[in-house]
Amino acid sequence: MSTDTLDNPKINLLGLDLKALTQTMVDLGEKPFRAQQILKWIHFHSSDDFNEMTNLSKDLRHKLIEKCEIKAPTVLSEHLAKDGTRKWLFTVQGGSAVETVYIPEPERATLCISSQVGCALNCSFCHTAQQGFQRNLTSAEVIGQLWYVVKTLKKEGVFKAIDRPVTNVVMMGMGEPLLNFDNVVMAINLMLDDLAYGLSKRRVTLSTSGVVPGIDNLAKVTDIALAVSLHAPNDTLRTELVPINKKYPIQVLLEACKRYLKDDKRRRITMEYVMLKGINDKPEHAYELIRVLKDVPSKVNLIPFNPFFGTKYERSDEKTINHFQDILMEAGLVTMKRKTRGDDIDAACGQLAGKVQDRTQRSLKFKQSIELNSKTENIQQM
Secondary structure (H helix, E strand, O other), rough: OOOOOOOOEEHHHHHHOHHHHHHHHHHHOOOHHHHHHHHHHHHOOOOOOOOHOOOOOOOHHHHHHHHHEEEOEEEEEEEEEOOOOOEEEOOOOOEEEEEEEEEEEOOOEEEEEEOEEOOOOOOOOOHHHHHOEEEEOOOOHHHHHHHHHHHHHHOOOOOOOOOOOOOEEEEEEOHHHHHHHHHHHHHHHHHHHOOOOOOOOOOOEEEEOHHHHHHHHHHHOOOEEEEEEEOOHHHHHHHHHHHHHHHHHHHHHHHHHHHHHHHOOOOOOEEEEEEEEOOOOHHHHHHHHHHHOOOOOOOEEEEEEOOOOOOOOOEEEEHHHHHHHHHHHHHEEEEEEOOOOOOOOOOOOOOOOOEEHHHHHHHHHHHHHHHHHHHHHHHHHO
16 A cells, blocks of 8 residues: 555555545545545644544544554664754664754754665765665655654753744655655645645755756756756766766756746755865866856855864865855855754764664775775885
8 A cells, every 4th residue: 555564564644645545445445535634633733543533433543553553763772963953773674774964043943855775876985875776765754754753852842033943845865765655745745735744845955965866856846946966067076976977967957957947036956065175176176167067056065074084074174165155155156064063962964873774784895995095004104
């Protein structure tokens, strides 16, 4: 009935959007409108107890208890940063774990959620990429991160300046969302549904490394905000940093971005650009980026690199980042600098690692490369 069940005889209703939940009710011999009631209980009221659903008949509640469940990922640990950022480590079926980050600000509260266990792509500057890849998250595991955080924050009553515990969701955690298309879209449908979380399309952002067919398919089903991990102004450098560029080079990617906007002049694609010292942060890179983006309605988000153990990259200094931003803005490109949040608990952009049962052996190779580099340095120093 659902991609949410991994060898589980019970139907996990948590990951079903209204259309799928309606079909499930029909399959169970119930009236279709019951789906609306149940959806609201699960997501709007954050309930995982069928007995709480008092506007359902006792017979239906008993049937749901027998045949269905509302099951979110289990929390393994929680970490609180000095700046108020919170990170949860969720265990998922198969023994691996994914990370979710909550970023509170005075006028908004953003939740960064994961879509895969590890990541199938191998971006060289990202910690998640070094962990290898196990599998896609189910739709229940994707939306379950939001469900758990909302439920937890409601109990704590910590959101005061805003009208809800989570105002924005960004699909920027572990994994490439467009390589888990169906489950991610199901979760997005729940985020936008007024019976569930009622988020605006402009407050839900999907970040992709550049899976062009996925961008085109996404445009067919939604028009949520789109962010692209660009990180370089030319194909040679971008292929080194983001290997999927070899399959979908920059111009092919940018054409897909323009198709996604459908000539809507009110919308822009966010181009994410991590600032790597001496790699992509020189003035000539900025001027090249201006030329590349001249026909693409976009805004640039400069991201200070967040280091992790074993990486060869360093963060560009503040002066370099500011100069890079000035060049872009003088050319008319809307350019922001992302404030680093939660780096003291490894919750900043590019630092999420989770706990991946690595089928690709990428994490082993990464460890071996660190050891080899360490031995080489020791020999050179002798």
